[in-house]
Every structure is written in structure tokens, then in C-alpha cells.
Amino acid sequence: MHVDRRTFAAYSGASLIALAHDRATLEPGRLADALHGRHVDGELLDALEAMTTRAADMGTAQRQHALTTLDALHTTLTDLLDHGRSDATALRRIHVMIARVATTIAWWLFDHEGHGDASRYWHSALHSAQEVGEHDLGAGILSDLAYQAVWLGQPATAADILGHATTRAAHPTSRSLLHLRRARAHALLGDARACHRDLSAAEAHLAATTPDPTPAWCVWMSPADLMLDTGRCLLDLDRTGDAHHHITAGLAQLTARRAKTTAVFDSYRAESHLRANDIDLAADAAARALTTASDIGASRVVARIRRLLPAFEPHPSVEGVAELIDLARARG
Structure with a gap:
């Protein structure tokens, strides 16, 4: 599935304002000026971050309508990076937004079986995260690539990817999700001991408290997800009764x-x-x-x-x- 940017040529900064709704107010002229080399100010970035959050939410709640809007926002952000005049703080915020939007596009493509294009967007997102030292975000993007590898029947690749990602993530919730996804890879590989070791680590990290906010890429991670993926692992390990118990309990919490x-x-x-x-x-x-x-x-x-x-x-x-x-x- 190829994303043809000509489809979105008619989009302008003004057409993206609908994304902001009541979350932010964005003057069309401010974005146009920034895209033509003016300074990228904090108010513009605040508005774009609100739009990025809303667009990422569309990828979950309104999946069948999301791609056009997401691609338009991704194009706007990359143009702003290329043509706007930004200090180090602004550059960091723009790179993070690009990574978040690219990740959301990758999931849309993945869900529509556009696996090659999904991989390319995830790799682009990873580059943006690494460019500004966002290690937790980068680890999350690696975990998405690993999830895709598992779905495509490549658990050894997924385990290798996640082995690297777990060395990069710092937040407990991030680490919990990485261990949970690696547990699935180990289950598919028939390594029950490694699978249960990762499940225990995922549970311990999820229970850990921290004063730092949960990274946006894994803010949805919950005990229900731990229960569900544990059930999926148990299915792969032929523990069907326990597996269905976990999956039923997890689904009831979603x-x-x-x-x-x-x-x-x-x-x-x-x-x-x-x-x-x-x-x-x-x-x-x-x-x-x-x-x-x-x-x-x-x-x-x-x-x-x-x-x-x-x-x-x-x-x-x-x-x-x-x-x-x-x-x-x-x-x-």
C-alpha cells in the first residue's frame, strides 16, 4: 500500500486547523510564516502538539478515516523541520511529533496489510526519535517493529529487536511492554522458561511507581494488556485453559x-x-x-x-x- 503524496497536495496549514478543535487555537498565518523560514515559536508548537495528539487518537478511534489527515500533518511537520527556523528545543519537539505521527501512520498501514510501507514509516519514526535522543520513544518504535515481526511469523527477529530495545527504555511502563512483547516471541519459539521470565518482568515493571509521566507511546498499557498478552503466550505454550481465562478477564477490562x-x-x-x-x-x-x-x-x-x-x-x-x-x- 503506497501513500501517494499527490493525493494530499491540496492540504494546507489552514486545512489542518480542524484537528485542533477546542484543544488549541492556531492562526493560519503563523504556520505559513514558519513554513517560509520564520521563527517557530512555542505557541505554534503547542498547537501542533495538540493536533498531533488528536491525530494519533484518530488512528485508534477513527481508523478508516485517519490516513489522509495523518499524512497531511506528517508532511506539514517535515516541511516545518526543513524550512522553519528553530532552536534546539523546537527541533526536539518537532522530531518527537514527526515520530509520533509516523508511528501512527505505520500502524494504520500495518492494520491494512501494507507491511512494507509500515516498516518504512516505523524506521523513519525511529530516525526522528534517535536524532534527539528520545530513547524510550525509540524503544517503543522498535517494539512496534517487533510486533509486526511476530504477526508475520518471525519471532526470532522480534526477540532480537526487543533484546536491544530493553537496553534503551528507562520508564517502568515502557520496560513492561517491551518484556511483554518479548515474552510472546519466546512463546512462539517454544522457550517457556524465557517467556515466563519476561512475563514476570513485565508484571514487576508495570507495578513499579515513578514520579515521571508515562511516555505517550505506551500510556495505554494497563493490567488488562498484561492479562491479554499473558493469555496469548499461554496459548502458544499449549496451556489453553489458563490462556482462555486470562484472555476473557483481560477483554472484560478493556x-x-x-x-x-x-x-x-x-x-x-x-x-x-x-x-x-x-x-x-x-x-x-x-x-x-x-x-x-x-x-x-x-x-x-x-x-x-x-x-x-x-x-x-x-x-x-x-x-x-x-x-x-x-x-x-x-x-x-
């Missing part, structure tokens, strides 16, 4: 804003139930995952469910199977 996570874990449950020949439970989980994923435009999850459909076809009389197949047809 808010409606975490719809993509819910869809992903429902797809995992569908696969697990199929392996256990619990066809009715598998059909129920698959239908929920398919409905949610197609509603939010997460085509990688839709594709995962579609790959499961042939396993349902020999069981047309089992409760939920016919409905699942009809749903898959209706959803195109």
Missing part, C-alpha cells in the same frame, strides 16, 4: 476505545477453539472479530478470520457456522 485489541484477541480465541474442535465457540469468536475488525477497517484481522473459514465449512450444522459464513460474504 474500554470500547480498544476495539482493535478486542478484535485481535477474539481472532486468537477463534483459532484456539478451532484447534480444540469447539466449533460453536470458534464461530462465535470469529464472528465478533470479523464484525469489529471490518467496522474499524482493520483488514489484517479480517484477513486472519477469512483464513480460518475453510476450517468451518465441514461443520455447516454447528451453531453459528452458517451465520459466520453469511457474515463473511456480506462483509465482502
Whole structure:
């Protein structure tokens, strides 16, 4: 999936103001002046940071409408970096914004199976984070690349990436998420001891307190995520009963804003139930995952469910199977 910048040529600074809403007030002239070599002031950066936060939120809550806005903001920020006159503090803030927006674009592309372009945006984001010494942010971007590697069936690559990332992150929540993702890689590699070691580390780091605010890239990390990913690890280690207990408990704690996570874990449950020949439970989980994923435009999850459909076809009389197949047809 290629992001064609000509699509966004009509965007201007003024057209981005809608992102700010009541969070910030941005004068179109101030941004235009900065893009033409004037000084980048703090008020402009405050407004752009508010817009960046809102745009990143769109990537989660309004995924099917987000890419155009995100790319326009990314272009504006990179143009500001290239053409604006900024001191060291301003440059640092712009690089962080570029990294955050590029990361959000990468997730959008990843969710729509544009894996090559997603990797390129993550690498661009990593460059921006490293440019200004944002080690926690850089570690988070590495963890996203590792997540993609796991999804694509490359757990050894993911474990290597995360081994490096854990040496860079300082905040306990950052370290918790890195260990949690490495636990999944170890589970897929069949290394139960290393997996449980990382799960214990993830739990300990998440429980740690710190006066420093949680980095924006992992502010969503919660005990529910620890519970869910522990369940996913246990599935990979063939501890199915414990796994489903953890996943069910984790899903019950998620808010409606975490719809993509819910869809992903429902797809995992569908696969697990199929392996256990619990066809009715598998059909129920698959239908929920398919409905949610197609509603939010997460085509990688839709594709995962579609790959499961042939396993349902020999069981047309089992409760939920016919409905699942009809749903898959209706959803195109």
C-alpha cells in the first residue's frame, strides 16, 4: 500500500486547523510564516502538539478515516523541520511529533496489510526519535517493529529487536511492554522458561511507581494488556485453559476505545477453539472479530478470520457456522 503524496497536495496549514478543535487555537498565518523560514515559536508548537495528539487518537478511534489527515500533518511537520527556523528545543519537539505521527501512520498501514510501507514509516519514526535522543520513544518504535515481526511469523527477529530495545527504555511502563512483547516471541519459539521470565518482568515493571509521566507511546498499557498478552503466550505454550481465562478477564477490562485489541484477541480465541474442535465457540469468536475488525477497517484481522473459514465449512450444522459464513460474504 503506497501513500501517494499527490493525493494530499491540496492540504494546507489552514486545512489542518480542524484537528485542533477546542484543544488549541492556531492562526493560519503563523504556520505559513514558519513554513517560509520564520521563527517557530512555542505557541505554534503547542498547537501542533495538540493536533498531533488528536491525530494519533484518530488512528485508534477513527481508523478508516485517519490516513489522509495523518499524512497531511506528517508532511506539514517535515516541511516545518526543513524550512522553519528553530532552536534546539523546537527541533526536539518537532522530531518527537514527526515520530509520533509516523508511528501512527505505520500502524494504520500495518492494520491494512501494507507491511512494507509500515516498516518504512516505523524506521523513519525511529530516525526522528534517535536524532534527539528520545530513547524510550525509540524503544517503543522498535517494539512496534517487533510486533509486526511476530504477526508475520518471525519471532526470532522480534526477540532480537526487543533484546536491544530493553537496553534503551528507562520508564517502568515502557520496560513492561517491551518484556511483554518479548515474552510472546519466546512463546512462539517454544522457550517457556524465557517467556515466563519476561512475563514476570513485565508484571514487576508495570507495578513499579515513578514520579515521571508515562511516555505517550505506551500510556495505554494497563493490567488488562498484561492479562491479554499473558493469555496469548499461554496459548502458544499449549496451556489453553489458563490462556482462555486470562484472555476473557483481560477483554472484560478493556474500554470500547480498544476495539482493535478486542478484535485481535477474539481472532486468537477463534483459532484456539478451532484447534480444540469447539466449533460453536470458534464461530462465535470469529464472528465478533470479523464484525469489529471490518467496522474499524482493520483488514489484517479480517484477513486472519477469512483464513480460518475453510476450517468451518465441514461443520455447516454447528451453531453459528452458517451465520459466520453469511457474515463473511456480506462483509465482502
